[in-house]
Each structure stands twice: as C-alpha cells, then as structure tokens.
Amino acid sequence: MVHQYKSNGFNIVLDVNSGMVHLVDELTYEMIAAFPNMERDALVKSVCEKFSDGTPDEEGRLLKGEELYSEAQHVYDELLSMKEAGTLFSEDIYEPYVEEFSKRETVVKALCLHTAHDCNLACRYCFAEEGEYHGRRALMSLEVGKKALDFLIQNSGNRKNLEVDFFGGEPLLNWEVVKELVKYGREQEARYEKKFRFTLTTNGVLLNDEVMEFVNREMSNVVLSIDGRKEVNDRMRPFRRGDGSYDLIVPKFQKLAEQRNQTDYYVRGTFTHHNLDFSEDVKHLSELGFEQISVEPVVAQPTEDYAFREEDLPELLKQYDILAKYILERRKSGKWINFFHFMLDLSGGPCVYKRLSGCGSGTEYLAVTPWGDLYPCHQFVGNEEFLMGNVDEGVTNLELREKFRQCNVYSKEKCKNCFAKFHCSGGCAANAYNFHGDIHDVYEVGCELQKKRVECAIMIQAAQAQNS
C-alpha cells in the first residue's frame, strides 16, 4: 500500500508496509500513482503525453521530448528496483506475526494510578466528571497504592521498565500518598531488579516549590494541563467558583519547565469546538517559553456544546497544516518547539509489534481506582462493564482481558486500508467504544485528525532533511 500526497511544496510518498518515506519529483509522483496498473511502455508513453509541455527536474530545468522519455524510462526502472527491494509497493507480511505475538504471556508494565477521584478545577470537558468518574469522591490510601505497585511488580514478568502515572482527578490532592508510593517503589527496585518510571499529570493548582523539587528528582515525565490562550483555557478550565486557572498556573508551569531544562515534560491542552483555531494556542504556549507541547482534540458526545461537528473537520485539518509550518519557522528562527503529535523517528521508532498492538490497554496498561479496582485504562474507569479485577486478586475478568488482547490493527476492519495504521495502531479503544459500543471499531473524527497529523509529521521531516 502506498500513500502519496502533496504538502508544503513536497511530493511525499509513504510506503505503508515498510514505513519508508520518499520525496519525489513531479514526474515520479505521477508514475507512482499509475505504476500498479500499467506496464512499462504504456506508463512511460502516458506520462510523456501528460507532460508534453515539459516538467521541471530537480534544478528547475524543463524536461521535454526525448530527454523526458529517457528519464521516464529511468524512473520506471528505479521504481521497479525499489519494489524488489521492498521499499515501495511492499507487501504486508505482518498479519501472521500478530497471531503469534498475541499468544505471548500477558504482562502488566504500566499503571495509571487514580490517586485522587477529586479535583480542584471543574473543567467542562473532563471525562472524569470533575474527578469523580461517575462515582464518589475518594483518595487512594497508601495501602491500596502499595498493593497496586506490588501487583505491577508481580505481573510484569521480565520487563524491567515499569511505568506508574499519578493521575486523577488531581493527584496533588493526595500528595503525601504520592510521595510515599514513590519511596515504596524505589525500595522495591533493587529487590526485584525493576526500574520504576514515575510520571505525574497535574493541573498545577497545588504545585509549589516542595512539589517541584520532588517531581524533578523522581518523575521521569510530567504532564502539565493547560489549554493555551488565557480566554481559551479559562473558558474550559475554571475553578469550581467559576474563575479561570490560567493566571495561577502559567508562572508555576514556566518555572517547572525551566527547572527541568525544557525536557521530560509536556504542557498538554485540549482543544474543542470553541477554539477551532487551536494552532494559535500552540503558538501561545510556545511564546510563553514552553518547548514540549501536546494539544489534543476533545472527545465528546455530540450533545455537548464544545463537541466537534462534522463541518469543523476541514478547519481542524487546516490548523494542523498551519501548525506544521509554524513549527518549521520557529525552529528556523532558533527557538525549539516539539509538538507531541508530530514526533516521528524515521531512523528507528517503535518496532512493528508495538505498532500492531497499540497502547496496551486492558493488557499491559491498566488503570487503578482509589479503592483498588482495575480497569482497562483511565477512560473506562467508572463503567462497571469494564471492571477487570482489583489489586488484591489481580485480573479476574480474563474474558475481558482476552478481548483487549485480540484488539489490534488487523482486528479492525476499518483500519485495513488506512495508511496511518502503523502510527496509531488502530486508535483508542475507549473512543471506539464510546462512539460505537465496540472496542474493535474506530472513532472516525479521531482517524481523520490522526491521518493529518501523520502527513504533517512526515512533511516536517522532509523540510528538515532538505535544509540539513
């Protein structure tokens, strides 16, 4: 499968199954589109007719007549050799490996610890319903937290790196327990030959010097929630009493980001129908001095006023193009900016197994409620149908675990012919469930945005390769 598109002056060709990205001239771009359906002579003749007025070569000189004919033949032969080398029109050889891979022993390597089902903000789009997850307010006890870490260690097989995200609600509402759990985790590391990677997701309201010092020492990543411009942030992220959170959190986030040398953190925002021009929010965050930025589209039922409507999609796609160009300009001017969803490592990146199996929800990745129940991920918390077990007994709903284990790119009919399938791994199971009642389905709006992000990410790589 080949995906070809034009972006910011580049003719880009993605060979989906090999992951290879090629930049090509106009002549080659046309020939690749017709290559699967035409023989050599017919294809060469066809492009020569199409470009009878000439087509520019790399240096901008017009190729015409005999020279064009000869070059078209040369291009055809090159495409053929690329096909033989498996870098273009390559076959999908992975499906048999999925079955084999899904039979491997299930280990748990990451937990999202809901240390507090309570929040000091009342964000309007919160899937946790102001921290309560359709349930009661609660804080995780140290005892439950320790059992969660024990459960993780005991079920992690030979994985060395174990991830624990302190999440909520707002985890800083249960700060003493967070600190004690980090201490407990560190004590277990040598004993079990494990390495804990603790992370914190916070709204920043309770960040202070003591918290920052601890976080900088112990947390491998911090996610700082802020939506962007003051009016955008404060509209969706107010305190319960109604006033906005922007003025309080921005100086703290700036301080923490600097203390962390502008690495190993993200300012993370959500954009909604109310700020379709979200590239402005990323720009704003960049201009505030943040170098690690992630903003994501809101996922909401259509009845919500902030939910995207079908007609919003063209604008959202356009915004990603604007953002990609902004990032290139910003970097060119000597200011670093990293946008999480445009990160792409063409020299390596995750292996095909990771790309096939996705986020690991329900298998490698589980969420733990304040009272110790296990769910496939943070987004399923509160939906009893998805209760998987608890920290005392472990995963007891094996049928549900199996269902998640079988959830991969090849189990989703709608992903089969999608060029982005090895980048999103079939997308978010929770989103699919929330929109279609089936984790093997997909959330279409999310898919369109994901595809655009992949295109932009590749374009950025192309532009940087050209400048290097």
Next chain:
Amino acid sequence: MKHITTLNAKNLKETVKKGGCGECQTSCQSACKTSCTVGNQKCENKNR
C-alpha cells in the same frame, strides 16, 4: 538525474526479527490520554 530521495534509514520489516521486547513507553503514559499515538514512541530495545 535524481528523482527520488528516501528519508528513512530503516525499513519497518527489519524490526520483525528483533522487535517486541516491550520495554518502550506506553503511549498514554507520555502525553496522550485521549488518543492513541504509538508511532512516535522511542524504541528501547537494547538488542536491536
């Protein structure tokens, strides 16, 4: 005349043999909690 420039150094198919160690970060533990951004995670396989 150069018509094609390839940007990658590595073909995804090469990862079939030595991939799957599972040491890399879970995507929702980094910065996405509502999407599934897997393609941008770092590979942490020491035996690549």
